[in-house]
Amino acid sequence: MALTPPAERLWWKEPIEAVELFWVAIALVWAIVMFIMMPYWHVYGKQNLSSEAYRTTPEMYTQKVQAMVDQYTIRTETARNMPVVRPPAGADIYMLGRLWEWYPALELEKDQTYRLHLSSVDWQHGFSLQPENINVQVIPGYEMVMKITPNKSGEFSVICNEYCGIGHHQMIGKIYVK
Amino acid sequence: MANTAEFRTCPDTGLLFHKPAETLMKLNAVAGIVFLLIGGVLGLLMGLTRWPTVHLLQADSFYMLLTAHGLSVLIFWIIFFEIAVLYFTSSTLLRSRLATPRWAWLGFALMVIGSIMTMVSIFQGRSSVMMTSYVPMAAEPHFYLGLILFAVGALIGCFVFLGTLVIARAERTYGEGSIPLVTFGALTACIIAIFTIASGAIILIPTFLWKIGYINHIDPLMYRILWWGMGHSSQQINVSAHIAVWYAVMGVVFGARPLSEKVSRSAFLLYILFLQLASAHHLLVDPGIGTEWKIFNTSYAMYLAVLASMIHGLTVPGAMEAAQRKRGFNKGLFEWLRKAPWGNPSFAGVFLSILIFGFLGGISGVVMGTEQINLIIHNTLYVPGHFHATVVGGTTLAFMALTYWLVPVLFRRDLILPSLAKFQPYLFGIGMAGFCLFMMGAGTLGVPRRHWDISFSGAIFGHQFPETAYLLLGLTGISVILAVIGGGLFILQIVGSVFFGRRRGETKGPVPLIAEPVAPGLHGIGMGGISVPGTLVLALVFLTSFILYYFVNWKYLSQVWGLG
Numbered sequence: 001m002a003l004t005p006p007a008e009r010l011w012w013k014e015p016i017e018a019v020e021l022f023w024v025a026i027a028l029v030w031a032i033v034m035f036i037m038m039p040y041w042h043v044y045g046k047q048n049l050s051s052e053a054y055r056t057t058p059e060m061y062t063q064k065v066q067a068m069v070d071q072y073t074i075r076t077e078t079a080r081n082m083p084v085v086r087p088p089a090g091a092d093i094y095m096l097g098r099l100w101e102w103y104p105a106l107e108l109e110k111d112q113t114y115r116l117h118l119s120s121v122d123w124q125h126g127f128s129l130q131p132e133n134i135n136v137q138v139i140p141g142y143e144m145v146m147k148i149t150p151n152k153s154g155e156f157s158v159i160c161n162e163y164c165g166i167g168h169h170q171m172i173g174k175i176y177v178k
Numbered sequence: 179m180a181n182t183a184e185f186r187t188c189p190d191t192g193l194l195f196h197k198p199a200e201t202l203m204k205l206n207a208v209a210g211i212v213f214l215l216i217g218g219v220l221g222l223l224m225g226l227t228r229w230p231t232v233h234l235l236q237a238d239s240f241y242m243l244l245t246a247h248g249l250s251v252l253i254f255w256i257i258f259f260e261i262a263v264l265y266f267t268s269s270t271l272l273r274s275r276l277a278t279p280r281w282a283w284l285g286f287a288l289m290v291i292g293s294i295m296t297m298v299s300i301f302q303g304r305s306s307v308m309m310t311s312y313v314p315m316a317a318e319p320h321f322y323l324g325l326i327l328f329a330v331g332a333l334i335g336c337f338v339f340l341g342t343l344v345i346a347r348a349e350r351t352y353g354e355g356s357i358p359l360v361t362f363g364a365l366t367a368c369i370i371a372i373f374t375i376a377s378g379a380i381i382l383i384p385t386f387l388w389k390i391g392y393i394n395h396i397d398p399l400m401y402r403i404l405w406w407g408m409g410h411s412s413q414q415i416n417v418s419a420h421i422a423v424w425y426a427v428m429g430v431v432f433g434a435r436p437l438s439e440k441v442s443r444s445a446f447l448l449y450i451l452f453l454q455l456a457s458a459h460h461l462l463v464d465p466g467i468g469t470e471w472k473i474f475n476t477s478y479a480m481y482l483a484v485l486a487s488m489i490h491g492l493t494v495p496g497a498m499e500a501a502q503r504k505r506g507f508n509k510g511l512f513e514w515l516r517k518a519p520w521g522n523p524s525f526a527g528v529f530l531s532i533l534i535f536g537f538l539g540g541i542s543g544v545v546m547g548t549e550q551i552n553l554i555i556h557n558t559l560y561v562p563g564h565f566h567a568t569v570v571g572g573t574t575l576a577f578m579a580l581t582y583w584l585v586p587v588l589f590r591r592d593l594i595l596p597s598l599a600k601f602q603p604y605l606f607g608i609g610m611a612g613f614c615l616f617m618m619g620a621g622t623l624g625v626p627r628r629h630w631d632i633s634f635s636g637a638i639f640g641h642q643f644p645e646t647a648y649l650l651l652g653l654t655g656i657s658v659i660l661a662v663i664g665g666g667l668f669i670l671q672i673v674g675s676v677f678f679g680r681r682r683g684e685t686k687g688p689v690p691l692i693a694e695p696v697a698p699g700l701h702g703i704g705m706g707g708i709s710v711p712g713t714l715v716l717a718l719v720f721l722t723s724f725i726l727y728y729f730v731n732w733k734y735l736s737q738v739w740g741l742g
Contacts, residue, residue, distance in 0.1 A: 001429035001433055001434060001435050001436075001695040001696075002358060002359040002360050002425035002426060002428065002429040002434070002435070002436055002497070003271055003358050003360050003426055003429045003430070004271075004358050004695070005352055005353060005355040005356055005357065005358050006355060006356055006358075006359070006439045007435070007698045008439070008698070009354065009355045009356075011356065011439035011440060011443075012439075012440050014438060014439070014440060016438050016440060016441055017437050017438055017700060017709060017710075018707075018708070019437075019492075019496070019708050019709060019710055019711075019713075019714055020437055020438055020441050020489075020492065020493065020496075022714075023488070023489070023492045023714070023717055024441070024485070024489060026721065027484075027485050027488040027489065027721075028485055030481075030488075030721065030724070030725070031480060031481035031482065031484055031485050032480065032481075034477070034481055034484075034544070034548070034728065035473075035477045035480045035481055037548070037732070038473045038476075038477070038548060038549045038550065039473065041550050041732075042469065045550065045735075045736070046736070046740045046741075046742070047550055047553065047735050047736065047738055047739075047740065047741045047742075048469075048550055048741060048742055049462070049463055049469075049549075049550070049553060049741060050741075050742060051467070051468050051469045053465035053466040055466075078638045078639065079638070080638050082638060101638065105639075113740070118465075122314070123312070123314055123315045124312045124314075124315070124398060126556075126557045126626070128557065128558070128624065128626055129739075130624045130641060130643075131623075131624055131643075131644070132624075132738045132739055133554045133558065133622070133623070133624040133738070134553055134554065134738055134739060134741065135463060135553060135554070135555070135556040135557055135558065136463045136553070136556070137461075137463050137464045137465070137556070137557075138465075139398050139399055139402075139464065139465060139466075140314065140398055141397065141398060141399070142398075142399060142465040142466045143465070144465035144466075146741055146742070147740075147741065147742040148739055148740065148741055149739055149740030149741075149742075150739050151738075151739055151740060152739075157639065157641035159626060159629075159634075159641060160626075161556075161557040161558065161626035161627065161628075161629065162312070162557055162628075163241065163308050163628040163629075164315070165315065166237060166238055166241065166306075168241075168628075168629065168630070169237065169629050169630040169631040169632075169634070169637075170631075170634065170636060170637040170638075171637075172634055172637045172638065172639045172640075172641055173639065174639050
């Protein structure tokens with residue numbers, strides 16, 4: 001048995017039971033199907049994470065975000081005067097994670113595609129768009145660029161789902177889609 | 179051969195124990211169970227805090243104790259117990275003396291000192307960085323130092339295991355053939371452990387030096403890649419070790435033989451080659467890592483490690499079915515299963531472990547480790563839902579099952595509450611299974627992990643999660659209570675038995691503790707030319723659930739915003 005050395009010393013010469021061979025074969029086919037699904041979706045699917053990313057610094061990134069805020073702010077919200085920014089369709093848009101807010105809030109048009117840049121200026125954060133449930137890791141020093149195409153209108157929350165200290169559960173931002 | 183006075187033969191099982199090895203097995207197992215107790219109590223506090231109507235702890239204690247919970251169970255409990263398993267599968271199963279017991283003692287001492295040092299740093303309150311301690315968030319220096327010492331100790335344990343294999347081979351203690359399958363599985367775990375510990379050292383030592391000021395920058399992405407080389411691979415040690423335990427318990431309870439040594443060993447070999455690639459699962463939505471790298475690694479090189487797990491999923495119950503059928507339970511598809519000893523906690527624990535690990539942990543792990551599907555799962559409660567199914571429902575339950583057998587064999591004591599042992603695995607298993615399912619459900623609705631307050635009270639914006647999410651968190655809380663009662667009864671039983679159980683002495687007990695091995699070969703059993711038809715049916719049910727659930731998640735993904 002399994003606790004003692006194999007009964008047959010030349011165990012690698014024993015024939016394999018048919019039921020095992022059959023199972024190994026179908027499991028292997030399933031493994032290959034699952035593998036092919038990922039490249040397949042890159043070609044035919046509409047939800048893929050881009051691999052476009054750049055090295056950045058907190059200063060450089062903050063500057064770019066601020067330039068967008070200065071140019072396209074349409075109003076401010078909440079007691080903290082969070083700017084709500086409405087860039088033109090197709091534009092490069094920026095969101096910045098920091099302890100403990102997503103800056104700024106964005107207002108987008110439905111069915112338009114934007115290039116969303118994400119980075120953090122302090123610790124790691126988790127961009128979690130709700131209720132869509134799209135989740136992306138945000139890492140200081142790296143600026144990720146992903147094309148997003150909102151396919152529903154409404155008010156979306158960006159919560160943080162990477163633990164970032166004691167204010168983590170209060171870190172929340174907004175994306176409005178009109 | 180060492181001095182024979184250093185050996186003891188177990189009268190019930192005929193196993194030969196080298197006394198220094200026996201002492202070390204006991205100590206490592208006990209240290210593990212102490213951390214299981216700590217981790218279990220902390221787990222209860224976590225469950226009661228994330229249950230919104232109870233919301234027990236304050237935010238700072240929640241994050242502090244969550245850090246302690248992760249490390250105490252995911253690292254300390256499991257690795258202490260695994261060192262005991264390594265010594266058992268080498269010294270005891272190979273009937274050999276343990277290599278360099280003094281080094282093994284040093285390893286144990288380092289693990290104890292390291293684990294206590296890290297736990298102290300967490301409870302001092304300035305190292306609430308979660309188990310992952312992602313830079314640039316920093317813990318106290320002794321948080322990292324403790325982990326490094328613990329890892330060095332575990333590494334020594336791995337080399338003592340390897341040394342024992344060499345001695346056993348040289349001294350022909352187990353004859354001329356190959357090592358037993360269970361030892362082969364443990365060897366797989368050991369090789370993966372060495373890879374794991376090396377990854378941990380490569381990142382934790384620089385992080386420690388960074389914290390004390392000798393290095394000025396640790397790249398956070400590099401940290402994640404290397405840290406997960408430890409963080410995920412350490413869970414692959416568990417997979418290999420608990421599958422070795424599955425085979426062991428099937429041997430002990432049924433005298434079961436592997437259907438084919440070749441197939442089962444090849445499956446372990448696939449683990450050695452491909453399983454560690456799974457650390458890519460954690461990096462699928464990270465910036466700065468290429469798509470091809472993600473796809474190749476997250477699929478463990480075309481899912482060859484998943485193939486290995488699916489093979490074990492057939493061969494472990496298959497070995498049991500074959501043994502049962504040879505013992506006369508050969509009628510119909512499932513007589514072998516109906517007539518199984520459901521009141522034997524070793525069997526019940528392993529059977530539930532196979533089900534929970536396969537159906538809940540295995541399927542969810544592959545689904546969320548799919549490059550694109552990870553986008554709708556990363557860092558939600560789905561993730562702890564998944565890994566509690568693998569590590570608690572799978573590994574911990576299997577280790578509990580083995581412990582029930584080790585109490586009379588290793589500690590030579592009877593269980594103090596045998597009637598309690600009959601239902602404890604079910605209470606714990608069902609509690610954990612519910613817990614995992616409800617957390618995965620909440621994660622599917624977007625509820626984040628490691629989060630103190632999903633109602634966002636006092637935050638600048640509001641967000642309302644669906645009512646169902648709150649319901650699921652409540653059910654999670656109730657399941658935690660069930661599982662913690664189950665875990666508490668286990669610890670009560672084991673600690674009580676080890677200290678107060680009736681001594682078995684050196685005479686053979688009336689109830690056999692190990693089944694006679696069944697005859698080799700699979701002739702004359704089964705139906706329609708298939709030797710293990712019941713297992714095949716169960717395997718096909720598993721595959722069907724897997725396929726359906728896999729494509730349901732692609733369907734979910736196809737409905738969200740376009741991303742590219």
